[in-house]
Amino acid sequence: MQATAYTYDSETRSGSVLLDDGTPLPFDTAAFDAGGLLLLRPGQRVRIEVTGEGDARHIELITLQTL
Structure with missing residues (x-):
């Protein structure tokens, strides 16, 4: 999943x-x-791995988004 x-x-x-x-x-x-x-700088595009659903969502990994 991607995020900022x-x-x-x-x-x-x-x-x-x-x-x-x-x-x-x-x-x-x-x-x-x-x-x-x-x-990490605000505004950078990142790739995240998320587990759980709803209020239990949790980011397991965050790294830079590469093309």
């Missing part, structure tokens, strides 16, 4: 993305570390 980086805290390595429908979805340090990223 919305917020990012470099100290906690966590933040949130905006799904293409505008829904915000937070990610934690484990998801950031799983993607192998060093930095």
